[in-house]
Amino acid sequence: MQQAQMKKTLDDWLQTPGLSGHEGEMAEKVMAAFSAAGAEVWQDELMNVYAAVGPKQGRPLVMVSAHMDEIGMMVDRIDEDGFIFFSQIGGIDPRILPAQEVSVEGKKPxxxxxxxxxxxxxxVQERKKVLPINELAIDVGLDAEQVRALVSPGDRIHFDAPLHELSGRTxxxxxLDDRAGVLAMLEACLALREEKLSCRMVFVTSVQEEVGTRGAKVAAYGLQPDIAIAIDVTHGKTPDAPADLVFPLKNIVLTVGPNIHPKLVKEAQRIARQEKIDYEIEVEAHVTGTDADPLQISRTGIPTMLIELPLKYMHTTVETLDLKTVKDSAKLLHAIATALGKDWEAKLCF
Incomplete structure (x- = not known):
């Protein structure tokens, strides 16, 4: 996929509502994109989208997971002046909320x-205070009667923010957390459709990651894969961030730690070097907070690894990344898939 097409796809996806538990509209677009890429596509009862390439009985069965849901809000109540009070879905920092533009999905947006x-x-004291979410309200310019005719408690609210192109590939x-990861899977799917694979690759666009990695749990339990790869974001370098917790935007990141199968990630590093893919190492001594967590411990356990895209300003309306990492993640997935042969079990044996 050319860079212009990648931006066009992301712009469309970023303007498609997909709050955790309400991913239906986004799921339809993902299914159409993977179907056009030549994959066998289906959906489960939780709304996870599956896209498979390779022989149906191919081994190993590799599950690749990136989530499509986003953080957002829900209507709590409407006061006597028509202001809409709300609750959060997923991890929203209340510092970013004042002056944000939003879309309230009532009877009409x-x-x-x-x-x-x-x-x-x-x-002076008020100006120093960060207002909690329950003290903030949305103004849609209507009086209470008009708002209540269109909006009800439980209606979804999402940020109204299109994709912005910065300089170069940024x-x-x-x-972008984590629809950039979904785009990386789509790019890999496009590259693999002409390959004669011995393995079966199933790309899972998962739901409800932002509220507890629920979609990945269901998908892994149902698929019972031999190998699992999660794709998500990590923190990009900014001047105010701790240097040991952030990474340059231009390189993908491979995680090591107890959530990650050591031989699988070493093999991925070897393949990355062979393919001349630049990467960094993130040491995560506990859980990763991504789909990799439930994938590793599904049923009797799955050898799992995590590919991360460095992202600045996570969980804001200006998340920023380099499209090179989307391309490089797809390239690594392609190389891993084509490298998996009959000796895959021996390579991953503890």
Whole structure:
């Protein structure tokens, strides 16, 4: 996929609602994209999307997982002046909310803004305070009767923020975590459709990762893969971040730690060097907080690894990454798939 097409696809996906538990509209677009890429596509009861390439009885069966859901909000109540109060879905930092543009998905989409009392009428102490979410409200410009005719408690609210192109290969948007990972899987699927694989690759676009990696749990239990690979984001370098927790945007990141099968990630490093794919190593001594966590411990256990895309400003409306890492992740997935032969079990044996 050319860079322009990658940006076009991401822009479309970023403007498609897909809050955790409400991924249906996004799932339809993902199914169409993987079907057009030549994959066998299906969906489960939780709304995970599966896209398979390679022989149906191929071994090993490799599950690759990236999540399509996004953080957002839900309507709690409407006050007597028509202001909409809300709760969060997933990990939202309340510091980013004032002055955000949102779309309230009622009987029809309503554009709204999250307002904040101006500094002219606040005290010094008020200006130092980060308002909790339950003290913020959305203004859609209508009175209470008009709002209540269109909006009900439980309606979804998502950020209204398109993809922005920065210089070179860098883009910014509000749900690159983890729709950039889904794009990497699509890119790998496109590259693999002409290959004569001995393995079976199943790309899973998972749901509800932001509220507990639920989709990946269901998918892994049902598929019973021999190998699992999660794709998600990690923290990119910014001037104010601890140097040992962040990575340059231009290189993919391979994680090591107890959540990761040591021989699998070593084999991935070998393949990356062979393919001249630049990568960094992230040491994660506990859980990774990604789909890799439930994949590893599904049923009797699955050899699991994690590929990460460095992303600046995670869980904001201006998440920023380098499209090179999407390409490199896809290239690594392609190389791993074509390298898996009859000796795969021996290579991964502890």
């Amino acid at each position: 309503l554009y709204g803004i999250i307002g904040l009392k101006p500094p002219h009428v606040t005290t 883009v910014a948007g509000h749900t």
